[in-house]
Amino acid sequence: xxxxxxxxxxxxxxxxxxxxxPIAYVFxxxxxxxxxxxxxxxxxxxxxxxxxxxxxxxxxxxLYLFLVPAVGMRLWSEERRLGTMELLLTMPITTWQAIxxxxxxxxxxxxxxLLLTFPxxxxxxxxxxxxxxxxxxxxxxxxxxAGSYLAISCMTSALTRNQVISFILSVMICLxxxxxxYTPVTDLLVRWANPVxxxxxxxxxxxxHFEGFQRGVLDTRDTVFFASVIGFALFATGVIIRNQRAG
Amino acid sequence: MIKVENLxxxxxxxxxxxxxxxxxxxxEVLGFLxxxxxxxxxxxxxxxxxxxxxxxKITVGGFDMLENPIPAKRLIGYLPENAPxxxxxxxxxxxxxxxxxxxxHGEARKKAVKRAVELCFLENVLYQSIDTLSKGYKxxxxxxxxxxxxxxxxxxxxxxxxxxxxQKHEVRNLIKxxxxxxxxxxxxxxxxxxxxxxxxxxxxxxGSIVANGTPQELKARSVYAGAVHLRAKGVPAAALAExxxxxxGAAKAEVIREHDGIVEARVYADKMAGNVNLTRxxxxxxxxxxxxxxxxxxxxxxxxxxxxSITLPDxxxxxxxxxxx
Numbered sequence: 129x130x131x132x133x134x135x136x137x138x139x140x141x142x143x144x145x146x147x148x149x150p151i152a153y154v155f156x157x158x159x160x161x162x163x164x165x166x167x168x169x170x171x172x173x174x175x176x177x178x179x180x181x182x183x184x185x186x187x188x189x190x191l192y193l194f195l196v197p198a199v200g201m202r203l204w205s206e207e208r209r210l211g212t213m214e215l216l217l218t219m220p221i222t223t224w225q226a227i228x229x230x231x232x233x234x235x236x237x238x239x240x241x242l243l244l245t246f247p248x249x250x251x252x253x254x255x256x257x258x259x260x261x262x263x264x265x266x267x268x269x270x271x272x273x274a275g276s277y278l279a280i281s282c283m284t285s286a287l288t289r290n291q292v293i294s295f296i297l298s299v300m301i302c303l304x305x306x307x308x309x310y311t312p313v314t315d316l317l318v319r320w321a322n323p324v325x326x327x328x329x330x331x332x333x334x335x336x337h338f339e340g341f342q343r344g345v346l347d348t349r350d351t352v353f354f355a356s357v358i359g360f361a362l363f364a365t366g367v368i369i370r371n372q373r374a375g
Numbered sequence: 376m377i378k379v380e381n382l383x384x385x386x387x388x389x390x391x392x393x394x395x396x397x398x399x400x401x402x403e404v405l406g407f408l409x410x411x412x413x414x415x416x417x418x419x420x421x422x423x424x425x426x427x428x429x430x431x432k433i434t435v436g437g438f439d440m441l442e443n444p445i446p447a448k449r450l451i452g453y454l455p456e457n458a459p460x461x462x463x464x465x466x467x468x469x470x471x472x473x474x475x476x477x478x479x480h481g482e483a484r485k486k487a488v489k490r491a492v493e494l495c496f497l498e499n500v501l502y503q504s505i506d507t508l509s510k511g512y513k514x515x516x517x518x519x520x521x522x523x524x525x526x527x528x529x530x531x532x533x534x535x536x537x538x539x540x541x542q543k544h545e546v547r548n549l550i551k552x553x554x555x556x557x558x559x560x561x562x563x564x565x566x567x568x569x570x571x572x573x574x575x576x577x578x579x580x581x582g583s584i585v586a587n588g589t590p591q592e593l594k595a596r597s598v599y600a601g602a603v604h605l606r607a608k609g610v611p612a613a614a615l616a617e618x619x620x621x622x623x624g625a626a627k628a629e630v631i632r633e634h635d636g637i638v639e640a641r642v643y644a645d646k647m648a649g650n651v652n653l654t655r656x657x658x659x660x661x662x663x664x665x666x667x668x669x670x671x672x673x674x675x676x677x678x679x680x681x682x683x684s685i686t687l688p689d690x691x692x693x694x695x696x697x698x699x700x
Contacts, residue, residue: 130478137475141461141468148463148504211459215520218423219476220449373426375386 134221138229139236142203146237155199159241162191167248179256184248185266185342189306189334192277197298199238200281201291203230204369208289217373227365231282231358238274242267262344269341272354273334277302279361286368302334305357309333376401376450376528376558377422382431384417391417393582395431401527404554406573406590407562410686414582415562416456419532422560423453436527449477452521456532458514462506466497466516469505470523477524487523494549495519510537518546522553529553531561535568547572566678570594580686593681600676601644603657608667610638622660624651637669 146152163184167173171183207213216226252258277298284297307313309330317326330336334357337350377399384392392414399405407415420426422433424444433440438447460469470488479487492498495515500508505516514537521529534550535543543565550559551572563569569576570590578586578593586593594600605619612633619628619642626645630638644653654673661668 133478133480134476137472140475141464141472144468145461145463210462211455211457212461214420214425214455215453215459215473215517218425218448218451218453218455219473220445220478221476222445375384375426 131225134225135229138226139233142230142233156241159195163245179252179258181263181266188270192274193302196274196277197281197295199234200278201285201294203282204286205289205291205294223366223369227362234278235275239271265341265344265346269338273338276354276357279358283361283365286365305334309335376436378434380432383429385429390582395584399558401558404559404573406569406576409579413579415579416532419530423451423530424448451528452526454518454521454531454534458517460505460517465502465504467501470519473520474523491519491523494522511542527557529557529559534561578685585685594676594678597676597681599674602674603642603654604672604674606639606670608637610666612638615640622656624653624656
């Protein structure tokens, strides 16, 4: 109960921080413009002639690659730069409450951005008769994907007080998580590596696990994968912060 | 309220704090003095639970800071060095946030924030964002944050840094007033501040405590403590120092200034002499010699001189006294 009220206080402050600065508005506008551009222009939404949001969701791993670290890069590096970390961590709260509160606030913000893409759902429903179950699964997968990237950004932002370094590091890690299971890359790897090994590497990729959601399959293994990426990255954040405090 | 036992902190090879022990009770104001980099801030960061010590034990209000940090932290209000604050928040929002994390809700929170705002004179900037504040206001905002839950213990790292003289005066009075029913530790570079507000002083140098006592006790260590300052007319300056040094209870004497036939001199007390009132001895001697005395008073000792003599390495000390002459 007490823990939750602490987490809530931190979430409230963090979310407020997005909206009192231009970050939130710039991000939302760019996110919506880019999703529109990729869905309709690059993804050939109309030429496909099918009532689905495949062309919408396909691009999310790539879109999030740059946008999510932009949201997450400030989470801890800003605290370190301003020195407010010292205030926050001498409050009667645990480090975990702070980490979870900050993460949830940013995740909620990303969920809001995703929610604002609802016109694309209306469009596809207006033009045809899509399987809305598949679309909902796509949204769930997309949210989990964003959460995984965000947790990784959270981790890299705890590493440094420099937001640029934090951004680049998390883009690199997320890129690896994409490429490990990206078909052109796996096709290349298969030529000179053991197929079993390639498959193991691909199992670590967000692509492999996001695919199911896009097809409307809510597989527990995929959900567990994203949940464990989030869990692991947040745990690592805690370890990094503890080590920094120990000096 | 605070008990620190054999506290040490090493950063890599460097020992920042070395075997520091002290206790602090309610009603005490403890001044932390020391040169830059002496380990004051590191000690405070350990006491407030921000960084864990390499060795040693911290007990706050009966709770072990390492094993049971949450109830221990609840008792403390902390003003970190440089008074950090969330740049994009308003003063009001920031204080509300602090109160919320302190578990103060609803009507009680409104009251707590209002009280902190009044104590720190923040009414004028209440809805300004923190990054637009001047240094003095920013500092007071962070101070207000440390007071919002009316804590039993206050840890203030340079609370008057960056304030103008009036604000310094206000904050000092505030510390003194609160010190009557709280336990307060604060660090400073300003020695007059220590004399004005502290009931006890700890001097830290290169990570270790080198002095611990009341400001009076520390001042008594000064070579100036108990010295007699004399200003007189019609005195032959040439032989004065020698004459004065022969007075009972005097260690040595020196002529400070000679101007228009008026001589100023200082007679240092011999601290081994026991129960001798040097001022009276000097006055009697002056009367015998029929000097016209303009001024005669006993000096209290200078804290800054004690501070220097304790914290400067001997080689540097020799050099500075050389320059002073």
